[in-house]
Amino acid sequence: MNSYPVFLQLKDFRCLVVGGGTVALRKVKGLLNAGALPQIIAPKVNAELLLLIEMNNLIWVRRKFETNDTKGFQLIIAATNDKETNAAIRLEASVAHLLVNDVTDPEGSNFHVPALVSRPPLTLAFGTSGEVPYLSRKLKEFFEDTLHPELGDGIERLKQCRISIIERAGNDMKLKEQLISSELNPLVDEFLCRLMNDEK
Numbered sequence: 001m002n003s004y005p006v007f008l009q010l011k012d013f014r015c016l017v018v019g020g021g022t023v024a025l026r027k028v029k030g031l032l033n034a035g036a037l038p039q040i041i042a043p044k045v046n047a048e049l050l051l052l053i054e055m056n057n058l059i060w061v062r063r064k065f066e067t068n069d070t071k072g073f074q075l076i077i078a079a080t081n082d083k084e085t086n087a088a089i090r091l092e093a094s095v096a097h098l099l100v101n102d103v104t105d106p107e108g109s110n111f112h113v114p115a116l117v118s119r120p121p122l123t124l125a126f127g128t129s130g131e132v133p134y135l136s137r138k139l140k141e142f143f144e145d146t147l148h149p150e151l152g153d154g155i156e157r158l159k160q161c162r163i164s165i166i167e168r169a170g171n172d173m174k175l176k177e178q179l180i181s182s183e184l185n186p187l188v189d190e191f192l193c194r195l196m197n198d199e200k
């Protein structure tokens, strides 16, 4: 089924990651990067995740998942290496209509995590509807290598131009369209010319 891609703003969102291995680590990193403070439930976590937990003062509940652990959370990631546990987490979360990602069951999840290329504030996200995650990763690596490393810096000029157009045009949509075409569009063209990293 087609998905509905969104960029979630997760500040103050209550997020839970169950599991403490490589995959859980990747998801915790992503959540932290988006401003969330995920709680972790796992009997063991790997060394890099432990470091992240300590550095960010995250809550780590050091035991296996138990019934009702998803209560009070809004977004759940089931990232254990035990499919049955992941399925139990998914079921509990689904009954409560929570956002849930089971890293071992794309079809049972109601969201998938894409592979990202970040040139703040610009983000490229790759997903294959859970069908070939390896391709998502390779696309990320390709664009990470291809896109100019400081591409995002040029966006500030575009943003200022947009603000100025909105201020001057007010509710005059015709004027807004004219200003976009005469002022914003040339800057966007310039931005697009700078897209590739030609310095290699």
Ligand SMILES: C[C@@]1(CC(=O)O)C2=NC(=C\c3[nH]c(c(CCC(=O)O)c3CC(=O)O)Cc3[nH]c(c(CC(=O)O)c3CCC(=O)O)/C=C3\N/C(=C\2)[C@@H](CCC(=O)O)[C@]3(C)CC(=O)O)/[C@H]1CCC(=O)O
Pocket: 026, 027, 030, 101, 102, 103, 104, 105, 106, 109, 111, 112, 113, 114, 115, 116, 126, 127, 128, 129, 130, 131, 132, 133, 134, 136, 137, 140
């Ligand atoms: C993009 C990325 C983001 C991230 O995880 O942050 C991500 N997987 C990544 C890599 C990756 N994952 C796997 C491999 C090994 C090769 C292979 O098996 O194909 C590699 C490649 C590698 O690591 O090199 C195995 C795998 N993945 C899933 C299953 C379960 C299944 O398919 O049943 C299995 C089999 C597990 C098993 O064998 O037991 C499921 C999911 N993986 C997703 C995301 C979601 C769909 C994304 C999409 O639509 O494309 C989804 C549905 C759920 C989710 O996790 O959100 C991340 C790139 C990280 C980066 O940025 O570098």
Ligand SMILES: NC(=O)c1ccc[n+]([C@@H]2O[C@H](COP(=O)([O-])OP(=O)(O)OC[C@H]3O[C@@H](n4cnc5c(N)ncnc54)[C@H](O)[C@@H]3O)[C@@H](O)[C@H]2O)c1
Pocket: 018, 019, 020, 021, 022, 023, 024, 041, 042, 043, 044, 045, 046, 063, 064, 065, 079, 080, 081, 082, 085, 102, 103, 104, 133
């Ligand atoms: N979605 C993806 O991107 C992706 C990618 C690769 C692998 N996988 C799959 O994801 C799963 C996790 O992979 P990993 O490399 O992180 O595994 P891992 O073996 O490194 O870590 C598993 C973690 O789950 C914890 N755990 C086990 N049972 C638990 C329970 N009942 N309650 C709470 N925590 C529990 C363990 O303590 C450990 O911390 C595997 O099944 C793997 O095949 C998914």
